[in-house]
Amino acid sequence: MSANDLLLWMSARGQGSWSQFRAAAEELHIAEQENVSSATKEGSVERNALPLHQSLRLNLERFGHAEFFDGVPDNDWRITPPSLSIVRTNDRTMAVVAGGRSDRLLQRLLTASQQHCEIETLAIEAGPDQIRLFSNEIEVFEHISNQTGVLLQREAPMALLMSLPAVDHPAVRTREDLPFGASWKIEQFSTTTLSWKLAAHERALAAAVGLFRFSLPPYRFHTMLCLKGEAYRLPAQVGKYILLRHRRRQVLSYDAFSKRLSLPASCRPPSLIERALVLCSGLLPVYEAHPSSIGLLHYSEIPENVARVAASLLKQSIQ
């Protein structure tokens, strides 16, 4: 049993609750298989911090196989339609297969693809196998799309990025009061060390600009951005980049020669920006450990225009 079965299960059901997802992860005994796996790539960044079902969820989201939401009863997750995300590289065109799968669909895809393009299946830790198709002509993928009913998304990474708001867009955050009560553990994000440090409630109230994490272990976490006396709830990754912008700290670096975008592992981009970066290569970022500092995540095969737009959305500049 593997994460492939989990994706087949999700595809067969279409949508469901978080508890059903966790039950499926349990029932398919993914934990046992994954835990004995010796392959360690990017997953090791999270494996130490997150339980397997969370790693599975994040990886399913990163590739766009499924979307997960909070607080939608019985609809916490939903599978996306099968799609080919087209990316043009210098010498050829790549299509990353994402979304719902079934045995029949995979068979149709294989039959339609094998004569016209190169098929590559990569094992992903804590995620379903990644299927990538390669061809010299984009028309091949249109033909496959017509034959199999799989939807086509041209220039998927750029199309995604162009449809996303920047991290400081007001629509990304919601005004909310700070959580109160002595039992909350409060931490403040430091742009110097790029890590969380313990803080007091008063500090959150008084901060001109600050990002605070309120946690009530084991399950309640709120990330709050305190900005000139107002508090906003927002995703932690978004908050980090807003804060980095206020502190004028640049954390992104791009190597145009190797087409590699690098950033600190503690400053992972927001999920949809990361999806765009992951779809450039169809691969998860590679983690590079640094004994004396925070490790780096390297996203590969990122075209310069994609890196530039991603940096704009994160309010960073490429170094």
Place this chain on the structure above:
Amino acid sequence: MFQLTEDEASLAKGMLTRGDRAFDIAYWFGVDEAEIEKLSDRKIFDDAREAASEALPPPGPYPSIRAVRAAISALEKALDDLNVARAAIGMPPYAFTVPSLDFDSRRNFPATNSESEDAPSRARNADTNTPTVTPPRARPSNPKYQPQGRKSASPSNRPGSAQTEPNNERALPIHVRLLMERGGFCRLTLIPRRTTEMPFELEADAEGKPLTLSQLQEEWFDDVYPEKLGDCLHDGAVWSATLADGQSFRWRLSGREVYVLGHHDSLSGFVSKAKVSLDQSHVVLCTESRLSEVTQVISESGSPATVVLGRELGIPDGWVGLKGVIPRVPVASTEVPDILNVLRADADVEILLEGGIRIARSAWLLGHPPQIRILGQLASGDETAVDGISAQRDAAGYLEVGNIGELGDHYVTCGNISRSYRVVEGLEQWQPWDAYSWPLGADQPVICGPLVRPSRCVPAGNRTFLLPITNGLVLGAAPGEIFRCGSRADLAADQCVAFPKFDPVWALPAEILHCDKRSIKVLFLGEPHEVDRLRPHDGSHQIEALEDVQARRQKSREIALWCNAIRDAGRKGLLTQPALDGVASLWRQYKKYAKSLRRSTR
């Protein structure tokens, strides 16, 4: 612990056949779930006849005791109010009373000693209809596991009885779970049961310490990691929770010195179970003081050598784990109750459905059926069959038959026990849906996985185009097919996204008359070999087909914009790209067509 009577066993068998959950059946009869599992495994009441379907109680899930009590209270109050109202208009009160639960006779609601003797409950006074308040209970001492002896003919004579149950609410079980991790390490946790009426998350009292229980699945809360797990395993634990609406719940782990952990249908890892089963792999947890006895009994069962898990691998202090316990021969339990009897496997036959992809309670996905495994020792003459076709089992107990994965219902029989399952098809069609959208100017692109679509788009095909930011005006082949891309001033992008609702043919500069014609071209978006197909269509009939005046005006405006854009680009002298004869020729046709159309509409 309460046990089933023979009549109840008949009903329970019928409920099992109907497909009721073991947990619901146990709840209905007020017995431990292990009792139902034993019944299902034919370890008790093997001879009891299965009750007819019309005699069965309704299927679960059942309301909680609190809910029933609340309903009774509400009825009583309503009756009181009704009698007050009747008295006000001179009518006599109703003579009947709301029937109350008999807390002494119903095993679902066993009375505590204090309740039955010292503090009469509300129910005991039901005949007088005089409510009394039940005093708060003292915290019960932690329960100890009652070891079982050999099966007796009369269930009522078994150890454990109604008198030993300390509380008047049935406690939900706390199971022990062991998860194997990297490098041979293991993680031992407690995993409490959940019922459907419980909230997703609740605050419990774990013997004076606060404990947050959060839903893992519908029937389970998430794993709990107590500080002194070794003591909990040995002495047992009782947790309780009371919600704001008065509902209260209790969980219990019976302390013992030996635990048997095996595979579970819906949980990964090894989960505590009543006793070992033949030919199945288990982990046995025992105290260090019991290790030699446990090892002796395990070796008597024909199990291969076990792997010892100690403190260094994650087992609590004072405890030892034995991994790879696979009993190969049945061993009779001792007459006298003995905790080691949990290590002596019965000879009973079990039908297991293992693996596959289960998408509903007893339904497996087509192409991924379960493996059928028969465990235990078959009696002479017992036959194994799937859908009536005789099947042989291999050395590991798996059935080798070809039809187990076919679409439809399947029925596995082995001697006089049976089990059914279904193979069904999953979804094969998935449509795009609106997952994320932000107000970004006039266009509100919708994201669904890797797909980006225009909002409110008919879910057919995908018409997203990335164009150079200099060429943000898109034209189709029919007059009026025109789309202007919204620009993102906040992005360092040299492209823009276009969602035309037509097949685009040309991308013109957004500011035609002010662009630099040395660098900006008219981009051909079609395929060069399809030039003939992309000649301008006649669009005049489109206006005539529109009945609504406003729609006709809008269409006329769009046609005018389409014509003007082509004519402006022509006047500006913009060249086409790619620089192919066919493309340049097509562009000339568009210019000619736009000119004539503009003249005709003046």
